Amino acid sequence: MKVYISSDIEGTAGITNWNEAEKAHADYKEFRALMTGEVMAAIEGAIEAGATEIVLKDAHDSGRNILTEDLPDCVRIVRGWSGHPLSMVQEIDESFDAVLFTGYHSRAGAESNPLAHTMNLNIGELRLNGVPASEFHLHATAAGYYNVPAVFLSGDEGICADAERLNPGMETVATLEGIGRSTVSIAPKLARRKIREGVKRALSGNRAAYLLKPAAETVMEVFFTNPVSAYKASFYPGAKHLGNRTVQFAHKDFFEIMRAQKFILGA
Structure with missing residues (x-):
């Protein structure tokens, strides 16, 4: 089984402030490690479900966040940004059996994460066929263009709710809830355990049921x-x-x- 993982940071358990997501700030080191921990949990769950090849996209900001030393041999990681239109799912194609999203966050205009945005902070809202869209919505549909089902997502409660409305029944793990500028988060160790178990269930189930095909227009x-x-x-x-x-x-x-x-x- 060949699996794609797209990983962001603003939906990582515990994250609350932009300082924690920005490479130049002292707070970043801690949350870079927590982001990596959630990615490793997803990889472990995928391998337990039978994945033999995994492509991992480091999809936050610089694209150079995930600590790579402990990645298993079956993982290839896409770092940095090529400028390709597929952006956060660069290198995805018809050869993949499923796509997973970790550390994802609420869309621009939502109040469920103090770090909510869609692609950049200059976007007040993005809509696809009238539906306010997140980075998950955009990139899960891009995966569906290549017939790759979006079977798992972890992130804040808002993005999990959006994903479940868009793709009913897919596995989600809510890591935190945004309340104004604050967050209420589950413990990182619990988040990692839930992610590993959720990914394993998602990849062991009926993956084809969670294919998000683009509309005719x-x-x-x-x-x-x-x-x-x-x-x-x-x-x-x-x-x-x-x-x-x-x-x-x-x-x-x-x-x-x-x-x-x-x-x-x-x-």
Whole structure:
């Protein structure tokens, strides 16, 4: 079995403040290790379920967060950012049996994590066919474009609830709840145990039931926080400036949505 893992940090058990997610800050070292611990738990669960090949994407910020020394031989890790449109699932293709998401967080506009965002802090909200979308929504659908089912997610309670609404029945592990600028978190050791067990269940079950295929056409709407960003982003081929800091892009090929978001969201 070949498994893809995409890992972020803002949904790691215990995390609360941006200082803990930023490489230059002293607090980062602790949460880099906690992020790595949750990734290792997911890898252990995958191997116990029969995975023989795992591709791991370090998908937070610099893409250089996960401590790599103890990764098993069956793991290849994608570090840094190539600029490829698949972004947080770079290198995924039809050869994978499932994709897992660890450390994921609530979408931009949600109040369930003080670190909530979608791709960057200049995005007030991203919608796919009218549905407010998270990084999980975007990248799980990208995986579905290649017929790879999204079977597991760990992160804050808000992203777990969103994932379950989008993909009913998939395995989730809620690590924390955001309350204003604070969080209430489970213990990291408990989070790791739940992740290992949840991944094992997810990969041992009916994986095909959790395939998120893109719609026949996807309409992406991007609501910017900066009043000047939409104008610039509207020059992407096919994009429309709707006013009120909003750009729209529609396409029948979801890869083109991923290509567009790479340029529009970075505006």
